[in-house]
Amino acid sequence: MTDPTPAEQVDLAVLRARLAAGAADAGVLDVAWSTLDSPVGRLLLAATEVGLVRVAFEVEGHDAVLDRLATTVSPRVLRAPARLDAAARQLDEYFAGRRRAFDLPLDRRLSRAFQLAVLEHLPEIPYGRTASYAAVAAAAGSPRAVRAVGTACATNPLPLVVPCHRVVRSDGAAGRYRGGPEAKALLIDLEATP
Template sequence: MNTDNPMNTDAPMSAGTRPAAELFPVADAHLDRLRAGIAARADEEGVLDVAYRTLGTPVGTLLLAATGRGLVRVAFEREGFDAVLETLAERISPRVLEAPARLDAAAAELEEYFAGQRRGFDLPLDHALSSGFRESVQRFLPRIGYGRTRTYKEVAESVGSPKAVRAVGSACATNPLPVVVPCHRVLRADGGLGGYIGGLDAKTALLRLERAA
């Protein structure tokens, strides 16, 4: 082996060339406390506009995000969390930070829901990502009772636009607060699932959960 080759990657690294993480290992718990401290200080100083965290659930990991007004986003992993956070930064504020404590109440209610112990959510919601007809539909959806379903046509009639069946489908497909705002309870007229932002497996699982409770 030619140890004179400056490109030789087998040669041992000197202390000056080793990655800082190897020279000064930091425990995960310490990093978590550091992040929590940064988030708390940002919140105290009013520079935390969007807080987020992730939550493991029976339908996969969810990303939860909230503003000072309330829960603004629930995202499935298939949507791409990085893309979701970028959209929040663009449409709401670039001051986005992982701050789990801000989402403790939302996480607790979702855990109760998935455990079959909760049938409705008592969380303040921020509809900043919706507007117009879509927002009207999304605000109506929580009125569909737990374990019940409506068709897209029935929802269109309920919001005063009986011919806007496709627009109702679009409002459900773009719902930024799935699970909490139950677009999974809206089905096609023939009983088919239709679409779902979290995928049809997730929609099926949510409907089964509510029927079993």
């Protein structure tokens, strides 16, 4: 099998766009997805009609993430970048240093109970600042749940947009991160730059 010519690639893109638009018009596009190149690698963005439901790093395996979305949200998953235009634009602005907070509708169905309480607190950590896992546990109403805060951050389905990278260990060490230690360090450095 040969690679498609540039003209065939354009034709395929047009067909994909028509398919996505038709699925959206028919109400059968439950999860739209797209990818975005970023300083922390290629990101997978996925959204339902409610809002952004998942941001995934390449190290997570985009195909595995899409399979999980098909199992947990809906099997009607389709590459449909138009639904993700606002998210892609805001992430580009963030990486360019022109955005400090995200203003996107979020679908939080992949978060539950205490994890949801933790993740709802994270946007309160100011841009360019960090908070310890212990401080986040206290703010979430469970001061002794430091490890649970770590788990909530490590399984955050909306990293970057819900800034779990701003949560660090009490000794100031970065701690673990879904996108890897290099990605967390890059994000902290990006926000520390005036």
